[in-house]
Amino acid sequence: MVTRPVHEIIEDLSITTRILGLNITGSKAIAVYGDMNGLVYERMQMEMPADIPFLEGFDAICSMADKLLKVCRAQGLNSPEVISLAVSGPVNLLKGVVQNPPDLPTWEDAQIKGRLAVRYNLPVFIEHRSQAAALAEAYFGAGIGLENLVLLDMEPVVSLGLVLRSMVFHGANDAAGEIGNMVMASGGPAGLGASGSLTGFASGLGMAELATLRHPGRWPVPPRPYELVQAVNAGDETALDVIRESARYLAKALEWVIAMLDPEVIVFGHPGDVLGENLLTPLRETLAASDAIDGKLPRLVGAKLGARLDDVASLMAVVDRFKNRG
Known part of the structure; x- marks a missing residue:
């Protein structure tokens, strides 16, 4: 050793x-x-x-x-x-x-x-x-040339990776960015978190549960996350409705992240990278109307490294x- x-x-x-x-x-x-x-x-x-x-x-x-x-x-x-x-x-x-x-x-x-x-x-x-x-996106992806980057990890739970002033930020207990347990509603999907948590509304598994809660006729059991993504990208209106609701809850959390950290870019990991503008457009629209960030909206992009x-x-x-x- x-x-x-x-x-x-x-x-x-x-x-x-x-x-x-x-x-x-x-x-x-x-x-x-x-x-x-x-x-x-x-x-x-x-x-x-x-x-x-x-x-x-x-x-x-x-x-x-x-x-x-x-x-x-x-x-x-x-x-x-x-x-x-x-x-x-x-x-x-x-x-x-x-x-x-x-x-x-x-x-x-x-x-x-x-x-x-x-x-x-x-x-x-x-x-x-x-x-x-x-760090991968900061050195080799969407963050090249930038000092302040937030990565939103959506699998298996929602959490943040933080590169601030070109240094990774861990916090006092190595727990910086663990936002998935934030309570967004008194009930709702759970994913691998608590019912109504941010992980419930915005992780891949959570969004699949949300699909069944909102549209049980279309999805009597939660689809696999990739099946929901395929439906969204195929223009399925019920699937798009699920993603728009997920975006609203995600925006509530991100507005405080933006207000506190003022990042230059927020990079979305999987499945946000493959959902693309179907997720990012409603997110931008909701965040742009937020008083908390006072118009200081960073770029929102999918992970440039993609599947890598x-x-x-x-x-x-x-x-x-x-x-x-x-």
């Missing part, structure tokens, strides 16, 4: 350092082999059952990573020198402990950073997946430390 001081590890990183990146949620786990420029050479992905016990899930993720590294070795690629981990929160970044994420409820005080370090004898850097996604966002985000715990080591 690597026991060197963190500052020495960071000093040894270089533009040629190769990275084993992992991105873990309660629906999927991704392993990538990449570099400091955000390039991904090889990737693998597996389904991740939300109720899987930590040790069982950890072994499955490592088995996938081992297969990925075997493929890389067969191509003559250098072995990775460091591991970068993006994972659902809450997470204690200093200790590298995952603390009961809504999408991985059995991962109670899961010592994932230490176990990875022992398993691979490599230094491990960890980041909340929403913050990692914000999760892959690139898996590298960002290391990339950000390297780029900010001075």
